[in-house]
Amino acid sequence: MSEQAGLSGARESYDITLPVRNYTPRHFLLEVKGKTATVTLNRPERKNPLTFSSYAELRDLFRALQFDDEVKTIVITGAGGNFCSGGDVFEIIQPLLSRDMPGLLQFTTMTGELVKAMRACPQPIIAAIDGICVGAGAIIAMASDMRIGTANAKVAFLFNKVGLAGCDMGACAILPRIIGQGRASELLYTGRVMKGEEAERWGFFNRLVETEAVLGEATKLAEELSAGPTFGNAMTKRMMHMEWDMSIDQAIEAEALAQAVCMKTEDYRRAFEAFANKETPVFEGN
Structure with a gap:
């Protein structure tokens, strides 16, 4: 070449x-x-x-x-x-x-x-x-x-x-x-x-x-x-990458925000409803 x-x-x-x-x-x-x-x-x-x-x-x-x-x-x-x-x-x-x-x-x-x-x-x-x-x-x-x-x-x-x-x-x-x-x-x-x-x-x-x-x-x-909560998986990957440059306190604050966002997903609701009904949750990534 x-x-x-x-x-x-x-x-x-x-x-x-x-x-x-x-x-x-x-x-x-x-x-x-x-x-x-x-x-x-x-x-x-x-x-x-x-x-x-x-x-x-x-x-x-x-x-x-x-x-x-x-x-x-x-x-x-x-x-x-x-x-x-x-x-x-x-x-x-x-x-x-x-x-x-x-x-x-x-x-x-x-x-x-x-x-x-x-x-x-x-x-x-x-x-x-x-x-x-x-x-x-x-x-x-x-x-x-x-x-x-x-x-x-x-x-x-x-x-x-x-x-x-x-x-x-x-x-x-x-x-x-x-x-x-x-x-x-x-x-x-x-x-x-x-x-x-x-x-x-x-x-x-x-x-x-x-x-x-x-x-x-x-x-x-x-x-x-x-087959898991893919929105949550994506958030985990993002936070693991971002937290390389954070202090522990900053990381805890960032994870608090990230987890609050995940709590608004339908997958979080599905997991609760499945648990309440003694069923296995079926996640859809939203």
């Missing part, structure tokens, strides 16, 4: 109209079943690396999902037994060598916009991770709300292995909040591989399952969340 091709790729945008179930991506797979959207990174012959174009299309998909009322949960996974091998060596890393500083900043800003879009999505995002999950792939997993992994998974934030800093796409802000400052420091300074059992022990994976079950377990969890 030429430098100019890479530059134009970073500037790409994709017009994704709602509902997203009608959208056919160019650079990955998308399936919406019921209330769950499944995104599959689909370059299995290369362990599903990202390109300028797939970064841009993923960013725009997650931006569109923010406004899709049909989708209540999102699963992201990779094809062929691997999650994602990060940025493609010849389609991203090599073209970046010939960019000037404004061009490099344009690229790094674009990649960060993907994480921003994922965190801004009201829907919980569940990553189903098997095999290789490194570089930008590890970042996508990190930016998800929950991660179901396998013992065969290999997670690495290997930016320093290519001469860069570990502070990529929000890693220094988000990763310590998942696994703690000391453990995050070790992974970001060394770029070493964290295998599946260690990832679960450190809290990066919510749980481990067998390889053949990883997507099914992630989907099952997504469906369980989709």
Whole structure:
């Protein structure tokens, strides 16, 4: 890929109209079943690396999902037994060598916009991770709300292995909040591989399952969340994100307001009526 091709790729945008179930991506797979959207990174012959174009299309998909009322949960996974091998060596890393500083900043800003879009999505995002999950792939997993992994998974934030800093796409802000400052420091300074059992022990994976079950377990969890009070779930995600920058007192006040809003939903009324009638509530997300 030429430098100019890479530059134009970073500037790409994709017009994704709602509902997203009608959208056919160019650079990955998308399936919406019921209330769950499944995104599959689909370059299995290369362990599903990202390109300028797939970064841009993923960013725009997650931006569109923010406004899709049909989708209540999102699963992201990779094809062929691997999650994602990060940025493609010849389609991203090599073209970046010939960019000037404004061009490099344009690229790094674009990649960060993907994480921003994922965190801004009201829907919980569940990553189903098997095999290789490194570089930008590890970042996508990190930016998800929950991660179901396998013992065969290999997670690495290997930016320093290519001469860069570990502070990529929000890693220094988000990763310590998942696994703690000391453990995050070790992974970001060394770029070493964290295998599946260690990832679960450190809290990066919510749980481990067998390889053949990883997507099914992630989907099952997504469906369980989709059957719950999805307005409340969206509020939980929003507050968890906002409260990173709040004091405890500010967080308590913000949660008081958020919970008061949720108490005006029909789902709250449904839960009371079901309890009073000794029934299981059927939530509708409003």
